[in-house]
Amino acid sequence: MADPPLKKTALNQVHRQMGARMTDFAGWDMPVQYAGTLKEHMAVRKRCGIFDISHMGELEIRGAHAQETLQKVTCNDIHRLSVSQCQYSALTTPEGTFIDDLVIYRMAADRFLLCVNASNQEKDFEWIRQNALPNTEVIFRSNDFSQLAVQGPQSIEILQPLTEIPLSDMKYYWFATGKVCGSESIVSRTGYTGEDGFEVYCSPKETEMIWGRIMDSGKSRGMEPIGLAARNTLRLEAGLLLYGNDMDETTTVLEANLGWICKLKKEYFIGRDALARQKESGPQRLLVGFEMVERGIARDKHPIEMDGKPLGAVTSGSYAPFLKKNIGLVYLPTKCSSLETEFSVVIRKKSVKAKVVSTPFYRRASKV
Amino acid sequence: MYPDDYLYSKDHEWISVQDNVGTIGITDYAQHELGDVVYVDLPEVGDSVEANEPFGSVESVKAVSEIFAPVSGEIIEVNSKLQDSPELINESPHEKAWMVKIQISNPEEVRGLLSAEEYDEYIQEQSG
Numbered sequence: 001m002a003d004p005p006l007k008k009t010a011l012n013q014v015h016r017q018m019g020a021r022m023t024d025f026a027g028w029d030m031p032v033q034y035a036g037t038l039k040e041h042m043a044v045r046k047r048c049g050i051f052d053i054s055h056m057g058e059l060e061i062r063g064a065h066a067q068e069t070l071q072k073v074t075c076n077d078i079h080r081l082s083v084s085q086c087q088y089s090a091l092t093t094p095e096g097t098f099i100d101d102l103v104i105y106r107m108a109a110d111r112f113l114l115c116v117n118a119s120n121q122e123k124d125f126e127w128i129r130q131n132a133l134p135n136t137e138v139i140f141r142s143n144d145f146s147q148l149a150v151q152g153p154q155s156i157e158i159l160q161p162l163t164e165i166p167l168s169d170m171k172y173y174w175f176a177t178g179k180v181c182g183s184e185s186i187v188s189r190t191g192y193t194g195e196d197g198f199e200v201y202c203s204p205k206e207t208e209m210i211w212g213r214i215m216d217s218g219k220s221r222g223m224e225p226i227g228l229a230a231r232n233t234l235r236l237e238a239g240l241l242l243y244g245n246d247m248d249e250t251t252t253v254l255e256a257n258l259g260w261i262c263k264l265k266k267e268y269f270i271g272r273d274a275l276a277r278q279k280e281s282g283p284q285r286l287l288v289g290f291e292m293v294e295r296g297i298a299r300d301k302h303p304i305e306m307d308g309k310p311l312g313a314v315t316s317g318s319y320a321p322f323l324k325k326n327i328g329l330v331y332l333p334t335k336c337s338s339l340e341t342e343f344s345v346v347i348r349k350k351s352v353k354a355k356v357v358s359t360p361f362y363r364r365a366s367k368v
Numbered sequence: 369m370y371p372d373d374y375l376y377s378k379d380h381e382w383i384s385v386q387d388n389v390g391t392i393g394i395t396d397y398a399q400h401e402l403g404d405v406v407y408v409d410l411p412e413v414g415d416s417v418e419a420n421e422p423f424g425s426v427e428s429v430k431a432v433s434e435i436f437a438p439v440s441g442e443i444i445e446v447n448s449k450l451q452d453s454p455e456l457i458n459e460s461p462h463e464k465a466w467m468v469k470i471q472i473s474n475p476e477e478v479r480g481l482l483s484a485e486e487y488d489e490y491i492q493e494q495s496g
Contacts (some may be wrong), residue, residue, distance in 0.1 A: 036403060036404050037430060038404040038429065229430045295407075296407075321406075348425070
């Protein structure tokens with residue numbers, strides 16, 4: 001059977017007119033690069049970049065038991081989430097592995113918006129619906145939103161003139177609703193780059209106008225449009241995980257080193273027992289960061305070896321444009337996962353030395 | 369764009385031949401397709417290469433591409449500047465970013481390569 005046609009964001013024509021190179025990402029026709037990945041990456045680290053991330057999925061959960069439904073299906077503690085606050089969390093299987101990772105926005109006491117991975121949105125929707133408590137509505141909202149990310153040290157200066165929302169008052173991982181370029185939107189101080197920045201959820205009909213206005217506002221500040229290639233190198237440098245690469249339904253939240261989103265003190269959530277057991281015995285493997293010691297770029301899926309024995313494969317690997325190093329993530333047996341441990345990455349049949357380092361690889365100088 | 373005195377392969381390498389020594393690099397089309405080059409792996413002086421076999425690789429942030437030898441021979445010189453400045457491949461693919469020089473062992477092999485004009489037509493077809 002032929003593949004279904006690629007889905008397009010509201011900005012598809014805009015990207016093409018700008019000369020972006022396009023690629024199939026999770027069934028979406030997305031820009032992979034505009035001016036060049038290195039230039040785009042550095043623009044975000046030093047100035048600002050704008051991303052079309054409209055492929056991301058949105059689900060709404062509302063009703064009297066919306067909160068308790070989320071408390072049941074996610075591993076972080078939803079009770080700690082205030083209205084107007086965001087929370088990074090995961091949907092977990094009974095085994096404590098990832099159905100998806102997500103950001104939860106508390107819109108009201110009984111209403112939540114979930115930002116989920118493009119490739120998982122249907123699966124997540126079905127899973128939450130099946131596990132929802134009574135008096136809970138689960139609504140597929142992906143077609144109601146476009147998403148733009150404005151990321152980098154100059155994000156505030158570029159975005160503030162276009163919105164009534166006071167951005168500098170907004171704390172990291174909080175959000176507000178209000179007008180952006182006159183159009184009702186949600187703006188959160190979140191991102192996937194390791195920089196300060198914002199994500200804007202806006203109406204698909206107004207997206208082209210808003211994109212254009214932000215582009216104009218950023219022009220004098222050297223803002224660049226950013227494709228998926230730089231989005232990936234930025235998130236990897238910042239030590240942020242990518243679903244499907246660094247975690248999936250075969251890896252647990254603890255193995256992925258995301259213990260901080262795994263609130264085992266919660267009375268119950270799907271996967272809690274398995275994770276509590278694993279916490280007690282200690283996970284057998286851990287996701288760690290590494291950098292290449294010898295020349296060579298580790299890529300996704302390159303095999304790794306220690307003392308000549310196969311140990312698995314690189315989950316994400318790349319050249320890191322800001323750090324100018326070759327870095328990656330890999331699951332190692334816990335007993336050989338300590339810092340400075342050396343192992344080999346097999347790059348086109350050649351063993352090339354790497355060592356475990358701490359993550360994030362890159363941390364911005366000042367926090368919000 | 370494509371120097372008239374070079375010959376080209378369908379794998380997007382160029383070769384400039386003088387006195388049975390071929391200087392080899394990748395074409396502007398190839399560097400453009402790859403994007404920002406961040407890593408180069410080249411053979412050593414004394415290695416022998418076979419026509420149409422890979423002898424090294426070029427990597428951009430996103431992709432790895434093997435470099436194929438347009439002709440057979442022995443490596444007699446390697447451009448060592450590329451290791452520290454792989455960006456030369458994007459900036460000057462046809463000149464500063466020459467990769468290796470080889471002593472050509474079978475001059476007949478040069479005949480199968482494309483002229484600048486033929487190569488230009490070939491890539492027009494490629495880009496559809």
